[in-house]
Amino acid sequence: AQSVTQLGSHVSVSEGALVLLRCNYSSSVPPYLFWYVQYPNQGLQLLLKYTTGATLVKGINGFEAEFKKSETSFHLTKPSAHMSDAAEYFCAVSDEGNTGKLIFGQGTTLQVKP
Amino acid sequence: NAGVTQTPKFRILKIGQSMTLQCTQDMNHNYMYWYRQDPGMGLKLIYYSVGAGITDKGEVPNGYNVSRSTTEDFPLRLELAAPSQTSVYFCASKERVTDTQYFGPGTRLTVL
Numbered sequence: 001a002q003s004v005t006q007l008g009s010h011v012s013v014s015e016g017a018l019v020l021l022r023c024n025y026s027s028s029v030p031p032y033l034f035w036y037v038q039y040p041n042q043g044l045q046l047l048l049k050y051t052t053g054a055t056l057v058k059g060i061n062g063f064e065a066e067f068k069k070s071e072t073s074f075h076l077t078k079p080s081a082h083m084s085d086a087a088e089y090f091c092a093v094s095d096e097g098n099t100g101k102l103i104f105g106q107g108t109t110l111q112v113k114p
Numbered sequence: 115n116a117g118v119t120q121t122p123k124f125r126i127l128k129i130g131q132s133m134t135l136q137c138t139q140d141m142n143h144n145y146m147y148w149y150r151q152d153p154g155m156g157l158k159l160i161y162y163s164v165g166a167g168i169t170d171k172g173e174v175p176n177g178y179n180v181s182r183s184t185t186e187d188f189p190l191r192l193e194l195a196a197p198s199q200t201s202v203y204f205c206a207s208k209e210r211v212t213d214t215q216y217f218g219p220g221t222r223l224t225v226l
Contacts (some may be wrong), residue, residue: 043217044204059156099164
């Protein structure tokens with residue numbers, strides 16, 4: 001069965017600092033991996049995804065993530081945090097069937113301090 | 115193009131009451147999903163559908179029912195509300211050939 005673990009339920013950075021949100025997955029087949037962002041009282045919005053091909057994936061708002069098969073990781077980074085990045089971030093893996101079901105991690109709340 | 119819409123936005127139920135959470139998408143997506151979000155738990159799949167007339171259970175289906183009579187609509191039914199069903203419910207949809215799910219704004223349900 002597939003699973004996702006996000007390391008750290010809360011991450012706090014200063015404005016302008018590097019953002020690093022960690023995600024590890026388990027899957028017996030090549031995974032499809034996603035990062036979603038949720039702003040307060042809103043639904044989830046896709047930040048970026050990895051399906052096949054280039055392992056460094058760029059998304060919206062300056063975020064990127066690198067798929068590392070050997071480490072079973074898909075960490076999310078942004079070189080310089082902005083106050084507007086404060087939100088909850090979810091890593092997800094698509095199921096091994098053909099149904100497109102997503103298995104989510106527990107979520108990481110990003111706080112950005114001025 | 116409204117995307118995925120959910121009604122109501124908020125609802126308070128008493129234990130034992132029933133209700134239907136509505137979900138509609140206008141993107142002609144075949145696949146639709148219902149998730150619930152509990153604090154610190156991420157999102158868990160309740161039910162999903164791969165097309166009109168076809169539904170299947172997800173990870174946490176107990177206490178819920180669904181139907182899919184049209185491509186656009188995927189209502190979620192709670193028959194006997196329990197406090198454990200207090201949560202935020204999200205509906206999502208996607209095309210058959212792509213892998214990106216589009217989420218609605220959610221319904222916040224409290225059962226007292």
